Amino acid sequence: MSRIRQSSIETLRERVDICDVVSVYVNLRRCGAYYRGLSPFNEERTPSFFVHPERKIFKCYSSGKAGDVFSFLQQKEQMTFPEVVEFLAQRYAVPLEYEDDSNPIHTDEIPKSVLLSVHERAGVIFREYFLSATQAGHVARVYWTQERKFSLSGAESYGIGLAPTAISDIMIPLLHAYSPEILVKSGLFYCKESSSELIFRFRGRLMIPIHDVQGRIVAFSGRILPAASDDNSAKYINSPETPLFHKSSLLFGLYRARTAVEKIGSFLLTEGPLDCLRCWECGLPTAVAAQGTGVTLKHLALLRRYAVEMECLLDGDQAGQKAALRIIPLAFKAGINVRFLPLPAATDPDVFFLQFGVAGLDALRKNSLSPVEFLVQEYWNPVQKASYAHRQEALRKILSAIAEAESQTAELDLLHQLTALTGIPLGTLRADCQPQSFVAKFFDDIVKAERTQPPAFFMAGEFLLYTFIFFERWRPVLAAVICPEWLSQDIPAERLLNLLIGEWENGTNPDDALATLAESDRDYVCGLSFSDLPDGEENLAPQLEQCVQRLHRHWIERELAKISGEIGPAQARQRAILRKQLMQPPKLDHEWK
Secondary structure, X not given: OOOEOHHHHHHHHHXXXXXXXXXXXXXXXXXXXXXXXXXXXXXXXXXXXXXXXOOOEXXXXXXXXXXXXXXXXXXXXXXXHHHHXXXXXXXXXXXXXXXXXXXXXXXXXXXXXXXXXXXXXHHXXXXXXXXXXXXXXXXXXXXXXXXXXXXXXXXXXXXXXXXXXXXOHHHHHHHHHOOHHHHHHHOOEEEOOOOOOEEEOOXXXXXXXXXXXXXXXXXXXXXXXXXXXXXXXXXXXXXXXXXXXXXXXXXXXXXXXXXXXXXXXXXXXXXXXXXXXXXXXXXXOOEXXXXXXXXXXXXXXXXXXXXXXXXXXXXXXXXXXXXXXXXXXXXHHHOOEEEEOOOOOOOXXXXXXXXXXXXXXXXXXXXXXXXXXXXXXXXXXXXXXXXXXXXXXXXXXXXXXXXXXXXXXXXXXXXXXXXXXXXXXXXXXXXXXXXOOHHHHHHHHHHHHHOOOOXXXXXXXXXXXXXXXHOHHHHHHHHHHOOHHHOOOOOXXXXXXHHHHHHHHOOOOHHHHHHOOOHHHHHHHHHHOOOOOOOOHHHHHHHHHHHHHHHHHHHHHHHHHHOOOOOOHHHHHHHHHHHXXXXXXXOOOHHHO
């Protein structure tokens, strides 16, 4: 495999804005010298994820992950290092050079970049076929504009396409460009058991591209065309799970909605892709939809990174009601403030907006329901005058949902709402509510809150390591005064400081040495880098001298402890030498003060 030249990697590292890359996944907000947001790796309500724009590094205190922009994408997208470099180089238009000046040769494992290129190329083929002068293209456009009442400009904006009814000539470029193994791995094709024949999955369907949060096509949803499709088995066929596409953690339209939600303030959750597209067409850019599965906690945690407010616009049938009931406890757990916009029976958002336009949304909002109101309307109101057993069962269902609230404060607020709606005393509700380890949750909240601020230095070795890494002018001073024997291999900061000083004295740039560290050591250094100098950079000299002297003193104390129980002339002389050294602490070169 051809290696990318280190010079190209360094050029790319300097060119890339880590905040720009990370903000695709996290809603970052300025916090002093850093940017802060909710962890993209864990579900949380208290921000514990920090990005340092100048040093181009991140640290996630809830998951322990840390690193630079390359390692961020490696961990978030499960990409290899070369894949990350090639992806960023393409995004930021940075040319890459390889050791043998040739294109990279991929290993047997199919890189994600290849699968992404398959989807991108397929998307172009489908769009061109949709707009073609063929009979099939005409039928698809009539369906889109006359039956579904969408615009052709919308089709172009959303990347709508058409799949051929068979592996026809228009698919030949795709078949020639990629191996059968790659095409099957992409999910566009499959093979029947005991057969190597490729079968196209989306024959004769309207193709709706599914994008990841970065806006890359990772899958497709194929909608049946009654007049053009030879497959009447299902209204929709979605891409299967692939290395690119995970239904439980991807929301249709989020790549568009996330850029609009900061100004508008809330997401609009719909049930399907066409409902979402209808919302966009009506000027509601924060609409998203679950893709091929019910709403999951991962979906809501993903939305929570960008906004805490959400409106649910679900179908007005029994299935829509059940979907809402599944969402409520998940929203409580994720910390999402949700409102339900009830649609008329047997109506979906697509039909509703075609009839009433975006103006109809105001009427829905006037009749919107909070989660507790929705629960009471669904469970309590129908049985409040029924038997004791029915009332208890209804109350149990409501309280089990409320018990998913992440904090006692949130739960208490929900119980107050329930009291106001049902007339049941608050004390009775609290007694009936199932305990959910509130003490554990309370202390967990405290721990999370403590993690939201970068830690201060608490050891001399950490302060010296921090200075050696980030203040180049102090490297010769520290290297000259610190003896390797003073540094304990059992203390991470001192072990790393010893390593970096040695590399520096041998002519190696410490920055290059850091790139070769074990993952646990890199995480440690990145976490340390978010610490602030206690009194500012201008007062470094006296603090550094104090830390060097502390290292020296700790070394002497360790040496004295080793010979504390030994008696003899050699040990006596050694103790005398050590005590004398203790009275003569090392000092920094005065020219540097």
